Amino acid sequence: MIDVIKSKIQSWENIRTTVEQWKSEGQKVVFTNGCFDILHYGHVYYLSEARALGDRLVIGLNSRESVSRLKGPNRPINDDETRQYLLASLQYVDAVVVFEEDTPLELIEVVKPDILVKGGDYTIETIVGADIVLNNGGEVKSLAFVPGYSTTSIEEKLKKGE
Numbered sequence: 103m104i105d106v107i108k109s110k111i112q113s114w115e116n117i118r119t120t121v122e123q124w125k126s127e128g129q130k131v132v133f134t135n136g137c138f139d140i141l142h143y144g145h146v147y148y149l150s151e152a153r154a155l156g157d158r159l160v161i162g163l164n165s166r167e168s169v170s171r172l173k174g175p176n177r178p179i180n181d182d183e184t185r186q187y188l189l190a191s192l193q194y195v196d197a198v199v200v201f202e203e204d205t206p207l208e209l210i211e212v213v214k215p216d217i218l219v220k221g222g223d224y225t226i227e228t229i230v231g232a233d234i235v236l237n238n239g240g241e242v243k244s245l246a247f248v249p250g251y252s253t254t255s256i257e258e259k260l261k262k263g264e
Contacts, residue, residue: 107187107190107191108190110190110195110196110197110198111186111187111190111197111198112197112198112199113199114199114209114212117160117197117199117209117212117213118212118213120197121158121160121197121213121214121215124157124158124196125216129156129157129158130155130156130157130158130216130217131156131157131158131160131213131215131216131217132152132153132155132156132158132159132160132215132216132217132218132219133159133160133161133162133206133210133213133215133217133218133219134148134149134152134159134160134161134162134218134219134220135161135162135163135164135201135206135209135220136161136162136163136164136221137163137164137168137169137172137173137177137178137185138161138163138185138188138189139169139173139177139178139179139180139185140179140180141185141188141189144247146192148221148245148247149161149189149192149194149195150194151245152219152245153194153195155217155219155243156216156217158196158197159194159195159196159197160196160197160198160199160213160215161189161195161197161198161199162199162200162201162206162209162210162213163182163185163186163189163198163199163200163201164200164201164204165182165200165201165202166178166181166182167202168201168202168203168204171204172204182200186198186200199213205230205231206230206231207230207231207234210230210231210234210235211231211234214234214235214238214240215235215240216235216240216241217235217240217241217242217243218231218232218235218240218241218242218243219242219243219244219245220243220244220245221244221245221247222244222245222246222247223247224244225244226242226243226244229242229244
């Protein structure tokens, strides 16, 4: 089982080949990205909804440095290896790829997903890489959030000692 999980954690070079193989088999590839710092119900629900849109789910995971730039110096709480492993352990996640940049634009150009998905706080016009996916004949979707679940709210509860 550990080998299966580890095989889902891929490099940029490997993901290109993996996605090309899936597509040659007629499988629809869904891509999403994020920090996924403290994995919670909202993440799990969102990712299962994303996977339901296609045959394979690829997650672009912000690196530690990228998360710190976006969320502040105290984040991420979990290191890259932990976040990768937790995501890869989900049965409906097919690949996890870390990216160093603040946005997944370059990774989206490599993956060329059939469907690009983000959470409900994004509109299609504000989703990074939407133009690439749409120009390649793909779809872009914004999925609803599960109210009350976020890493920030968990972090605040911990600070308050709740």
